Amino acid sequence: MRILLSLVGVLALLPVPANNAPANSAPANNEPGLAYVVTKGDGVVRVVGEGRDSNGDPVGPDTPMRVASVSKSFTAAAVLTLVDEGRVALDRPVVSYLPEFRMADPRAAAITVRQLLNQTSGLSDRTVDIDATQEAPDLAGYVAALRTGRLARTPGTDGEYCNVNYDVAARLVEVVDGRPFAEAMRGRIFGPLGMTHSTVGDTPANGYNSVFGVWVERRELPAFRGGAGGVVTTAADMGRWLISQTGHGPRIVSAAGLREMHTPGPAAGTYAMGWGVEHADGRTLLVHSGNLFTYTAVEAIDPATGEGWAVMTNSASPVDRTYDQLLALAGGREPELNWRPxxxxxxxxxxxxxxxxxxxxxxxxxxxxxxxxxxxxxxxxxxxxxxxxxxxxxxxxxxxxxxxxxxxxxxxxxxxxxxxxxxxxxxxxxxxxxxxxxxxxx
Structure with a gap:
């Protein structure tokens, strides 16, 4: 009964007042913000922001938003830059670059870098102490927290989506690059692409959750530092990223590296490296979505046409509508902004x-x-x-x-x-x- 009463107290969902909102700002309640971008070839076709953030400011092309698991494609790209430099080989064991990576399961020593990025390592939420990893102060502590864990299966035999793969990959980037992950991402990805409003680990404005159709402002939780969900970016910066992923604009990953990123590996099913292969409306798209506590995002590119799309919202509800909005953009239609339950x-x-x-x-x-x-x-x-x-x-x-x-x-x-x-x-x-x-x- 005590647990139940405590939970009910949490469920009261005390709305967090919008901090520092200008006195004349329009209320952000009941209208979360949405931003999207459309690219083709080496250009941005359209970048749009609608609604407001929890501070009452209009959402625009440069409004920072968490993109959650969309971050995995950025982390994969950072690893591929090291591959292009000859400092990392995809089919070598992770422990050859990250000796601190140890688990209670001896099979973990055989996990390769490719298997991390393809999500075929055998790592699973069900067999590691996720709570311990979340309490770690940094990525080194995160990897150390895995030492009591085991694998769900032999590496390379089957795929299972698990954030741990990409947080370990982030630590690998730190160690091989010699800089903290956030700095390495700025130097290898964000800086070269001109993504001046993108970071890893920052905490954006509070977002919203739908409570039976009523949008309630929620306090955004502390920053995610890792490679599985730590990127905070903007619609304008996402345009630069999508252009690079279609092989245009400044090149941060070689053509061979892009092919590796975009091709599912052995036993990986439809998962490549930070991208999933999906068939929609007669197209073969590379797609990745993300959902955290109060933010939702999705990205897609069509390698055949050089088109790219991304949708980002400062809200999250039991049913994610961003993919439908992205498909509307891919079909040349305006995304339907339907905030009803x-x-x-x-x-x-x-x-x-x-x-x-x-x-x-x-x-x-x-x-x-x-x-x-x-x-x-x-x-x-x-x-x-x-x-x-x-x-x-x-x-x-x-x-x-x-x-x-x-x-x-x-x-x-x-x-x-x-x-x-x-x-x-x-x-x-x-x-x-x-x-x-x-x-x-x-």
Whole structure:
């Protein structure tokens, strides 16, 4: 019960006031910002910003936003620059460059650089201590936190998406380059491409989560430093990045390196290096999406036509609409800015209201209940489901899900489970109290 009450306190979602907002600024509530860019060949066709950030400032081409897992393509490019320089070989073991990389599983010594980037290393959220890695003060500490972990499978035999691959790759870049990862990225990627508003590890303005269709400002969590999700960039800078990934503009990775980046490796399925191969609208696109606590992004390029697209938002909800918006851009259409709640959120809202109503009814009718005590057990099922929510969510999606994540973009689901649990507990408690009072009266 104590855990449940604590969770309900978190779910109150106390909105964070917009800091330093100008007195005459339009309210940012209920209208998160969105920015997108379209490129072709060596030029930017269009770069647009709409809405406002949590400070009340208009979102524009140079508004910093987290791009979450889109960062993986940048990290892969940084590794490929080292490959081009002859300082790293893709098929050599990671430990030959990163002796500190040790695990409780001896098979880890065979993991190659290519397998990290193709996500075929055998590393898995299910077999390493993710909490310990998140508490590490830097990338060296992150790698050290892996020492108690094991592999889910033999390296190179199958693919599994795991952020650990790219955070280890970031540490490899640090060690081989000789500079902290953020500085190495600035020197190898951002600087040469003119991405002057891009960084690794910075914390942008607060973002938004949809709570049954109401956009609530949320405090953005501390900076991500690693290669799996640490990049903060802008729509204008993303245009420069997309141009380079189609082989135009300033060259940071050789043509051979780009081919390596864009080609799925053995056992990797459709995953290349920081890019996934997808077929949409008759095209073969290279795509990668990203979602963190309050930011969502997606990028894509069409190597055949030299076109590129990216969509970035300072919001996150249970259903990501950015991919549909990107496909609209790829089809020459304007992205649909639809901030209304989706079917899933509407359904969850209806279920929450129904559970609340049944809970009230159950308490009011407790005196009429004549069942045996063991028949109260089904009322406790929602509490068990809520208490184990991160566990079964992790199983369903194949990646570790934390309580913190459950109180951000999936919060409508968490609220619905909490309401159902409270309704069941209240009904059960009322029936037990009534039975005791009746027994005492006798």
């Amino acid at each position: 989706g079917t899933l959120e509407t359904a969850l809202g209806v279920i929450a209201l129904l559970a609340l109503g049944l809970g009230v009814l159950g308490v009011l009718r407790a005196r009429r209940w004549q069942g045996r005590t063991w028949r109260l057990l089904p009322l406790l099922v929602p509490t068990v489901v809520l208490a184990t929510c991160p566990l079964w969510m992790s199983v369903l999606i194949g990646r570790t899900v934390t309580w913190a994540q459950m109180t951000y973009f999936p919060v409508p689901l968490t609220i619905t489970l909490a309401v159902a649990a409270l309704a069941g507990l209240a009904t059960a408690a009322a029936r037990v109290l009534v039975r005791r009072s009746v027994g005492s009266a006798r």
